[in-house]
Amino acid sequence: xxxxxGERVVFFLQNLFNGIMLGGLYALIAIGYTMVYGILRLIxxxxxxxxxxxxxxxxxxxxxxxxxPLFSAIVAILGAAVLGFxxxxxxxxxxxxxxxxxxxxTAIGVSFFLESLAVVVFGAIPKSFLNVFKDRTILNKVLTxxxxxxxxxTFLVIFITIVILIVLFFIVYRTKIGMAMRAISMDIxxxxxxxxxxxxxxxxxxxxxxxxxxASGIMWAMRFPNVHPYMGFMPGLKAFIAAVFGGIGSIPGxxxxxxxxxxxxxxxxAYFPAVMGYRDAFAFIILxxxxxxxxxxxxxxxxxxxx
Numbered sequence: 499x500x501x502x503x504g505e506r507v508v509f510f511l512q513n514l515f516n517g518i519m520l521g522g523l524y525a526l527i528a529i530g531y532t533m534v535y536g537i538l539r540l541i542x543x544x545x546x547x548x549x550x551x552x553x554x555x556x557x558x559x560x561x562x563x564x565x566x567p568l569f570s571a572i573v574a575i576l577g578a579a580v581l582g583f584x585x586x587x588x589x590x591x592x593x594x595x596x597x598x599x600x601x602x603x604t605a606i607g608v609s610f611f612l613e614s615l616a617v618v619v620f621g622a623i624p625k626s627f628l629n630v631f632k633d634r635t636i637l638n639k640v641l642t643x644x645x646x647x648x649x650x651x652t653f654l655v656i657f658i659t660i661v662i663l664i665v666l667f668f669i670v671y672r673t674k675i676g677m678a679m680r681a682i683s684m685d686i687x688x689x690x691x692x693x694x695x696x697x698x699x700x701x702x703x704x705x706x707x708x709x710x711x712x713a714s715g716i717m718w719a720m721r722f723p724n725v726h727p728y729m730g731f732m733p734g735l736k737a738f739i740a741a742v743f744g745g746i747g748s749i750p751g752x753x754x755x756x757x758x759x760x761x762x763x764x765x766x767x768a769y770f771p772a773v774m775g776y777r778d779a780f781a782f783i784i785l786x787x788x789x790x791x792x793x794x795x796x797x798x799x800x801x802x803x804x805x
Contacts, residue, residue, distance in 0.1 A: 511646035513768040514761075519652045519721070521760020522659035526714035527737030528744070528752040529666065530707030536683040536747040537703055539598060543605040544585060545711055546734015547612035550727065552578035552712025553627065553719045554620050560630040567630055575712045582708025583701050590704075591697065616727035624726040627719035637720070655717045662713055663753060669706070670749060679703055683747070732778065739785045745798025754796060759784065 527549060534542045556574035559565045565573065589608050593601045631637060639650040670676040678699045681689040690696045718733060719725055736759065744755025759781060767777050788795065 507644060508646040509768070511644055512648060513764050515646075515648050515652050515656070517761035517764035518757065519655045519659075519760070520764060521740075521757035522656055523714045523718050523721075523756075524733070524737045524740045524760050525753045525756025526659060526662060526710045527733060528741040528756045529749055530711050531738050531741040532744075532746055532749060532752040533679070533703050533707050535741070536749075537679065537686075537700060538590070538594075538601070540590065540601050541605060541738065542704075542707075543602075543734075543738075544608035544612055545707065546730035546732075546737070547609050547616075548578055548582055548585070548708045548730070549711040549715035549718070549734060550616060550730030551581055551612060552708070553715040553725055553729065554616065555712070556716050556719075557625060557627060557630060557725055558620075570630060571713070571716050574716060575709045578712030578715075579705040579709040582704040582706075582711075585708075586701050586704040591700075613727050613731075620727065622727060624724050627723035627725050651720060655721065658713075658717060662710065666706075666710065667749070675699065675702060736778075736781045739781045742795055743784055743788050745795030748795070748797045751795050751797035758796075 527545065530545050530548075531542060534540055534545075552574045555577040556567075556570045559570040559573040560567060563570075563573075585608055589604050590601060593604060628634065628637070636654065637649075637651055640647050641650055641653065642648075670679060678689065678694050679702075681692075681694065682696060682699055686696055714733075715730065719729075737756065740755035740759040741752045742755070743759060744753065745751030762784065763777060763780050766780055767774050
């Protein structure tokens with residue numbers, strides 16, 4: 499009986515850390531969705547593909563430029579930030595005053611464009627992200643916690659995610675650019691009248707969200723090393739669901755929704771292995787339930803539009 503109880507604890511701990519790690523990655527991607535939506539009321543469906551491009555930037559920075567993994571990640575994050583800024587300037591800025599459906603269709607078009615561009619430039623054949631690491635010690639090392647054998651990479655991803663979230667919250671809530679972002683999310687015309695360069699702040703928001711997506715993508719590829727042009731579709735879609743779950747437009751809501759979605763997905767698959775094949779469906783079921791029960795999300799606020 500004691501042995502069985504110990505096995506349950508080990509099983510629970512392993513899945514708990516896996517769920518927190520997966521949820522943290524969803525949260526980083528979801529924040530990009532929620533920041534853009536909070537400012538422009540736009541669902542940037544190309545966000546998951548920006549994550550994919552970030553992974554490719556890191557892969558080729560390491561394999562072609564022979565940079566170590568850390569510098570490859572920095573290059574990828576900066577490259578994704580520039581890409582996000584350019585997407586805003588080329589695709590979304592001309593549609594600032596257009597109907598929302600026009601911007602939504604454009605977002606879908608940008609997503610298809612990035613996927614097709616990746617197929618042409620990088621090739622459709624999947625690549626292993628493990629080639630980035632000459633020394634794979636950190637990937638193979640396992641730590642023991644209360645009898646549970648948990649890969650060191652899991653703790654590393656959780657730690658990096660927490661650090662990134664702390665930096666993000668500092669930027670948003672303790673800097674002038676963060677204050678401008680929050681002001682624009684409340685009222686764009688009034689903020690512009692107060693002397694704020696609205697287009698510059700929106701561009702910064704896209705760049706920041708894209709950088710977070712690239713950081714999440716790199717850690718995703720470390721955990722799931724199969725890199726291909728469509729790898730960002732499902733994580734991006736689930737991150738969008740996480741943003742809606744937590745409250746689209748709310749950064750704390752995106753974090754909460756991402757972590758909860760990761761935990762729910764892992765624990766359902768762990769304790770109900772018969773439904774493992776329907777793992778991706780869990781997120782869509784949660785989306786349907788949250789839209790029926792609480793459309794504003796867990797931490798979201800109801801928005802009343804004057805007509």
